[in-house]
Amino acid sequence: MAAGNRKHIRLLAAILLSGVALQALTPIAPAWAQETNIDSFNPTMPEDAKMLLSANELVYNRDAERVIVRGAVQINYGGYQMVAQQVEYSQKTGRIIATGEIELIEPGGNRVYADQMDVTDDFGNGFIEQLRVETTDLTKLAAVTGERRNGEEMILNNAVYTACTPCATNPDHKSLWHVKAQRIVQNGKTHTIRMENAKFELFGQPILYLPVLEVPDQTVKRKSGFLFPKFGYTQKLGAGVSVPYYWAISPYMDATVTATGLTRQGFLLQGEFRQRFANGEHILSMAGISQLNRSSFTGGTVDAQETNRGMIGSQGRFEINPRWTFGWDVLVQSDNNFARTYELSTFDGTTLTNQAYLTGLGKRNFFDARAFYFDIQDADPNSIAENKQAVAQVLDYSYTHPEPVFGGELTADINLTNINRNREDSYSVGPIGDEVYRFRGLEGTYHRLSADLEWKRNFIVPGGLSLTPILAARGDLIGSSMANPGPDYTGNFDSDDAATRRMLTAGIDARYPILLTTDYSSHIIEPIAQIFARPDEEYAGGLPNEDAQSFVFDATSLFDRDKFSGFDRIEGGTRANLGVRYTGALGNGYALRAIAGQSFHLGGLNSFATDDLVKAGSDSGLETNRSDYVAMVGIDAPSGITASFSSRFDERNLDMRRADASLGYQGILWQTAVTYTSIQAQPLYGSTRDQDELQTAAAYKFADYWSVFGSVTYDLNSNVITRNGIGITYDDRDTIFSLVYKEERDSDQSIANDWSIGARISFRTLGDIDVGDTKFDGLN
Numbered sequence: 170m171a172a173g174n175r176k177h178i179r180l181l182a183a184i185l186l187s188g189v190a191l192q193a194l195t196p197i198a199p200a201w202a203q204e205t206n207i208d209s210f211n212p213t214m215p216e217d218a219k220m221l222l223s224a225n226e227l228v229y230n231r232d233a234e235r236v237i238v239r240g241a242v243q244i245n246y247g248g249y250q251m252v253a254q255q256v257e258y259s260q261k262t263g264r265i266i267a268t269g270e271i272e273l274i275e276p277g278g279n280r281v282y283a284d285q286m287d288v289t290d291d292f293g294n295g296f297i298e299q300l301r302v303e304t305t306d307l308t309k310l311a312a313v314t315g316e317r318r319n320g321e322e323m324i325l326n327n328a329v330y331t332a333c334t335p336c337a338t339n340p341d342h343k344s345l346w347h348v349k350a351q352r353i354v355q356n357g358k359t360h361t362i363r364m365e366n367a368k369f370e371l372f373g374q375p376i377l378y379l380p381v382l383e384v385p386d387q388t389v390k391r392k393s394g395f396l397f398p399k400f401g402y403t404q405k406l407g408a409g410v411s412v413p414y415y416w417a418i419s420p421y422m423d424a425t426v427t428a429t430g431l432t433r434q435g436f437l438l439q440g441e442f443r444q445r446f447a448n449g450e451h452i453l454s455m456a457g458i459s460q461l462n463r464s465s466f467t468g469g470t471v472d473a474q475e476t477n478r479g480m481i482g483s484q485g486r487f488e489i490n491p492r493w494t495f496g497w498d499v500l501v502q503s504d505n506n507f508a509r510t511y512e513l514s515t516f517d518g519t520t521l522t523n524q525a526y527l528t529g530l531g532k533r534n535f536f537d538a539r540a541f542y543f544d545i546q547d548a549d550p551n552s553i554a555e556n557k558q559a560v561a562q563v564l565d566y567s568y569t570h571p572e573p574v575f576g577g578e579l580t581a582d583i584n585l586t587n588i589n590r591n592r593e594d595s596y597s598v599g600p601i602g603d604e605v606y607r608f609r610g611l612e613g614t615y616h617r618l619s620a621d622l623e624w625k626r627n628f629i630v631p632g633g634l635s636l637t638p639i640l641a642a643r644g645d646l647i648g649s650s651m652a653n654p655g656p657d658y659t660g661n662f663d664s665d666d667a668a669t670r671r672m673l674t675a676g677i678d679a680r681y682p683i684l685l686t687t688d689y690s691s692h693i694i695e696p697i698a699q700i701f702a703r704p705d706e707e708y709a710g711g712l713p714n715e716d717a718q719s720f721v722f723d724a725t726s727l728f729d730r731d732k733f734s735g736f737d738r739i740e741g742g743t744r745a746n747l748g749v750r751y752t753g754a755l756g757n758g759y760a761l762r763a764i765a766g767q768s769f770h771l772g773g774l775n776s777f778a779t780d781d782l783v784k785a786g787s788d789s790g791l792e793t794n795r796s797d798y799v800a801m802v803g804i805d806a807p808s809g810i811t812a813s814f815s816s817r818f819d820e821r822n823l824d825m826r827r828a829d830a831s832l833g834y835q836g837i838l839w840q841t842a843v844t845y846t847s848i849q850a851q852p853l854y855g856s857t858r859d860q861d862e863l864q865t866a867a868a869y870k871f872a873d874y875w876s877v878f879g880s881v882t883y884d885l886n887s888n889v890i891t892r893n894g895i896g897i898t899y900d901d902r903d904t905i906f907s908l909v910y911k912e913e914r915d916s917d918q919s920i921a922n923d924w925s926i927g928a929r930i931s932f933r934t935l936g937d938i939d940v941g942d943t944k945f946d947g948l949n
Contacts, residue, residue: 220246234260248276263289278305294318300325307334307903308934309344312353325353330364332933334902335874345904346371346932348382361385361392391417396425397936405465405472406511407433421445435461437511449487449496456480456513470548471504478507482516497525500544505555509546519546533569538562557594559610559715562587577626577638584736588615588715593652598857605853606657608782613651615713619736620644625678637678639701641730643739645670651713660780663711670708672739676701676730689756697766699728699746705774706741710781714738718783722790723815723827724748724764724801733776738785742773758807767820768796787853795820809835825849841867861885874901889914896943905931907943 225240236258244251254269266287273281280303288295297315309332312325329349335342351366362384369377385392392415399411411429418424422444429437439456457479466472480502487495500521502508508516521544529536543558564585569578594610623641630636647668654662678699685692716735726732727748731740748766755761768791775794777786790797797820803813816828826849833842848860863885868878879895896909912924927943 220244236260250274265289265295279303288317303336306934307337308332309336321357323355323357325350325355327351328353332903334933342901345899345901348935349375350382391415391423393417397938399938400940401512402940403512405433406431407465409437433462433465435459439513446487448489449485451485452483454480454482454484454513454516456508456511458511467548469550471506471550472510472548474550475504475507478503480508480513480516492531493527493529495527499523499525502544504550505544505552506546506548517546520544521546533571535567536565538564553592556592557590557610559588559590561589561715574624575626577624579622579624581623582621584617584619586615586617586619586716586736588713589613590651593654595654595657597657599852604657605784606654606659607784607854608654608658609718610715611651611654611713611782613649615651615715616648617736618646623730633681635678635680635682637680639674639676639678639730641672641674641676643672643674645736645739647712649713654782658782660710660782662782663708668708668712670712670739672703672706672741674701674703674730678728690754692753693751695750695752697728697746697748697750700743700771701730701745702743703741703773706739706776706779709741709774709776709779712737712781714781714783714785718785720785720789721827722768722796722799723817724766724799727764727766727768727799732791733785738776738781741776743771745769745771760805761803763800763802765798765800767798770794770796784853788849788851789854790817790820790826793820797826798823811835838870839867840869841865859886862891875899903933905929909943 221244222238223241223243224238226238228237228239229235230237237255238257239255242251242253242256244256251267251271251273253267253271255267257266257268258264264287266285267283268285271281271283271286273283275281282301282303283297284299286295286297288297295317297317298313300310300312300315302310308330310325310328310330312328314326316324316326318324329347330353331344331347333342333344347370348364349368349370350364352364354363354365355361356363364379364382364384367379367382368375369379384394394415396413396415399413401409401411403409409429409431411427413425413427416424416426422442424440424442427439429439431437435458437456437458440454442453444451457477459477460475463473463476480500482500484498485496489495500508500516500523507513508521509519511517523542523544524539526537526539528538539562541559541561541563543555545552545555545558547554562585564583566581566583568581570580588610590610590612593608593612595606595608597604597606599605621641621643623639625637625639628636628638645668647670648666649668650666653664676699678697680695680697682693682695685694714735714737717733717738719734720732722732728746733740746766746768748764751761751763753759753761770791770793775792777789777791778793779786786792790799798818799816800818801813801815803811805811811833812831814828814830817826818824819826825847828845828847830845831842834840842865844864846860846862846864848856850856850859861884863883864880865882866878866880868876870876875897876899877895877897880893881890882892883889884891892911892913894909894911896907898908899906907927907929909927910924911927928940929937929943931937
């Protein structure tokens with residue numbers, strides 16, 4: 170091995186640099202990354218670069234001014250590595266000829282293979298035969314010949330381009346798709362790749378002919394141009410074709426404009442503008458249409474009444490500093506169903522939450538302030554459901570004192586809520602004459618400031634008993650100008666404009682963990698007993714309940730100090746919670762867990778037996794002095810099987826009031842999950858009939874990259890399959906193909922009322938083609 174002088178190493182430098190122009194021809198999808206242009210046609214070598222050469226034979230013909238190296242030639246120069254069987258350089262003609270199993274590895278990791286290179290020493294012109302390029306992003310390019318012209322263009326003749334991620338681990342893998350072109354021109358100045366007379370082949374068959382296709386090369390992160398079209402069909406909109414155009418405005422701004430033609434409704438125009446800042450980003454979305462055929466919609470709906478429809482959406486998120494974040498998500502539209510009807514991405518949900526927020530996160534404290542407005546998307550021209558929704562402002566602050574206070578932990582939580590509603594939100598359930606009324610919200614304004622302070626300290630007494638005394642204080646300031654719910658409300662509603670409320674709690678948590686071990690397993694059995702003494706809840710059931718409406722009593726909430734889900738209700742009276750927790754680890758990889766217990770109301774007013782506007786706590790299992798039994802058990806097996814069962818049993822006759830069971834398996838070829846849910850009727854809570862549902866989902870990998878999947882949801886009470894779906898997918902990370910069929914049924918009918926077929930095909934580095942919806946609910 171030897172080092173050469175700089176005059177004669179022009180030979181090897183030119184050879185090494187010849188691979189730079191043969192970068193992968195990789196079209197890049199729109200991205201946020203800053204655009205960078207690297208001049209691959211004018212590479213530079215470090216001035217102090219040294220060349221290392223190894224070969225079996227070196228011949229220098231002084232008369233012919235020719236240098237030849239033969240046999241296992243290895244060259245390392247300026248970060249480039251090259252091997253060949255022979256390299257020949259003519260100082261007279263300035264030509265370089267390398268032959269025999271040429272492999273060139275560039276500093277960036279790309280690999281260039283060829284049978285022969287014949288180029289000038291400045292790489293201004295030349296030819297390469299039987300060329301292959303493998304890039305670091307796992308794309309491949311092959312050509313019969315390559316020609317270098319004028320130091321700016323590389324022309325590849327009879328070329329093939331594809332992506333091949335699996336080739337990194339399986340060199341014999343063949344990609345499902347290729348782009349074959351009669352001629353490919355890579356321009357070093359414009360950083361574009363022009364494919365002429367190109368054919369896109371799938372499964373070896375040509376499916377699309379493109380006279381000219383121009384894409385950015387790999388040095389360009391973003392470039393303006395048309396993206397792959399999207400297709401779809403819906404009954405009321407008709408068939409649709411969407412053609413998106415991507416515009417790279419600047420390194421920090423871009424936009425996508427999409428024109429969609431719908432056979433029944435005309436021309437839909439969408440636009441999305443994105444701008445990134447040093448500390449965040451902003452997205453502005455717009456869409457509009459002038460409907461051609463309103464009669465295709467159901468009469469009397471907002472869809473059938475409106476002609477000119479549109480929307481504007483804005484999303485922003487900014488990091489003020491590492492701890493504070495500010496943002497918003499807002500939608501304004503001409504009517505209350507436009508975005509949902511036309512299935513506009515990110516805006517097509519039934520309920521959209523418009524909000525602005527400020528959050529802060531410290532080591533031991535948290536702050537969150539939000540303003541909400543709920544946009545209900547339905548076809549009601551009067552927007553009754555939306556007018557029932559509250560406009561709310563909510564502030565939450567949580568603080569944990571960094572140092573022990575009297576040897577224990579001191580935490581504080583503050584909540585400030587302001588709510589305004591234009592229309593009463595109420596409904597009734599049950600037969601006429603025996604209706605049950607629930608008031609989810611009253612017309613008017615409601616303010617509440619709540620502060621909760623808790624102190625607790627853990628003691629381990631001799632023998633291993635764990636004792637945790639708990640002291641808590643809660644106070645509320647309430648202002649309300651809400652309308653009285655009227656005679657339909659059977660509770661004791663307080664109509665005062667202002668009220669104060671307080672709650673003091675003293676409690677103790679006692680646990681005695683017992684550890685049992687064998688040579689192959691360990692088990693922890695932990696009996697738990699709690700008691701909380703406190704006065705009765707003030708204004709029980711007499712105040713609005715906006716944030717404590719959802720209530721489920723199960724094993725996960727058994728040991729909560731306050732089992733209500735929000736601040737508007739406070740658990741009062743003296744209560745004890747008794748139960749046992751078990752955790753087991755078996756030596757063969759099995760893990761077990763279980764909780765079981767019961768809660769007891771010992772004295773004072775039972776808050777869960779007190780009627781309120783939404784019947785929170787009714788039929789919950791806590792409305793009696795001795796609660797229902799709750800239990801949960803789970804198992805994880807090393808084979809991939811998981812199972813869990815959670816249930817609530819009546820305290821008198823052990824009838825099952827609520828149950829959730831799941832069984833799952835996740836293996837290399839199979840995935841499956843079965844879930845059973847049973848909820849007994851809760852008439853006072855608004856549920857008039859038993860709900861029993863069985864959900865199943867499974868996926869099977871029947872070949873490399875190929876899988877089938879399906880799901881079924883069965884209503885056991887109505888004997889109806891309410892949802893089902895089946896699909897097939899191929900995914901090798903370069904090509905993704907999915908075909909999904911979904912169907913939904915009304916629980917009271919056996920005839921399908923909604924079905925859909927969706928298809929998606931995605932080609933890495935090229936783009937996606939979507940037809941319909943391919944989202945599949947079932948397995949993760």
